[in-house]
Amino acid sequence: ASVSSLGFNRGHFGGPFHFMDWHLFSPLILQEHDLPQQQQQWLKRAQTLLPSAHANRQQQWANGRVALHEALNARGVSVDLLNCQFDGHQKIHGLPQWRFSLSNTVGYAAALVIPESLTVGIGLDIERLDRPVKEEVYQRILHPSDDKSLLPLELWTAKEAAYKSLSIERQKNIWLNSIAIHDGQFSVEGSDLITGEWHRSPHSELMVMMAQIR
Numbered sequence: 001a002s003v004s005s006l007g008f009n010r011g012h013f014g015g016p017f018h019f020m021d022w023h024l025f026s027p028l029i030l031q032e033h034d035l036p037q038q039q040q041q042w043l044k045r046a047q048t049l050l051p052s053a054h055a056n057r058q059q060q061w062a063n064g065r066v067a068l069h070e071a072l073n074a075r076g077v078s079v080d081l082l083n084c085q086f087d088g089h090q091k092i093h094g095l096p097q098w099r100f101s102l103s104n105t106v107g108y109a110a111a112l113v114i115p116e117s118l119t120v121g122i123g124l125d126i127e128r129l130d131r132p133v134k135e136e137v138y139q140r141i142l143h144p145s146d147d148k149s150l151l152p153l154e155l156w157t158a159k160e161a162a163y164k165s166l167s168i169e170r171q172k173n174i175w176l177n178s179i180a181i182h183d184g185q186f187s188v189e190g191s192d193l194i195t196g197e198w199h200r201s202p203h204s205e206l207m208v209m210m211a212q213i214r
Helices: 038-049 055-074 133-143 154-163
Strands: 028-031 100-107 108-115 122-128 179-182 186-187 196-199 205-212
Touching: 028 055, 038 055, 038 205, 055 100, 055 108, 055 122, 100 154, 108 122, 108 205, 122 154, 133 154, 154 179, 154 186
Parallel strands: 100 122
Antiparallel strands: 028 108, 100 108, 122 205, 179 186, 186 196, 196 205
16 A cells, blocks of 8 residues: 555654654655545545535545544554544544644545644645645735745645644634744744744655644
8 A cells, every 4th residue: 555654653752842853743644545444434424424515525524534543553542533522623532642633635635643742733734736826825825924935835735734733712813824934933923922833744746744833
């Protein structure tokens, strides 16, 4: 199976977390046609929970949960996710020691799993390298402090990952143009200044961005 783990390590967490040690926390990325058999079970769950959603959205929702299951397994965590309750978009009831982030794009699903003790919030976003970002969209997401040397797709994906790292409460009244991306770091305008770091993982077909709140 063509599974890209991008240096995904099993459970090696020694000492305090250093933001530059991104290789220890690379996402698990699965090609859609290699997803395990649990995919059909999750697709049925998606059809039940998201009956009005487009079939593609239901499929992506299911694929993300399968990727999460595989990422947890890679960390040595065996759990029946089908019978678990999710607490927002980063936590699972019964597994308080872990945080996660999911992302999908055409043909791929990805999950990032990090110990809760090492992070305030994490975010993951993947996009195909051939995805265009229209100029009007690029202008709408720009923040005055953004690094203008980044490609539009790099900026978009880094901002999406940073946004996902925020709690649901903090995501309120925040849009991508409220997030400044620069020098491997990001900051979020709002009632209180939120800062963090972002990192791009190499991939031959995807733009893969991870973000973490300090």
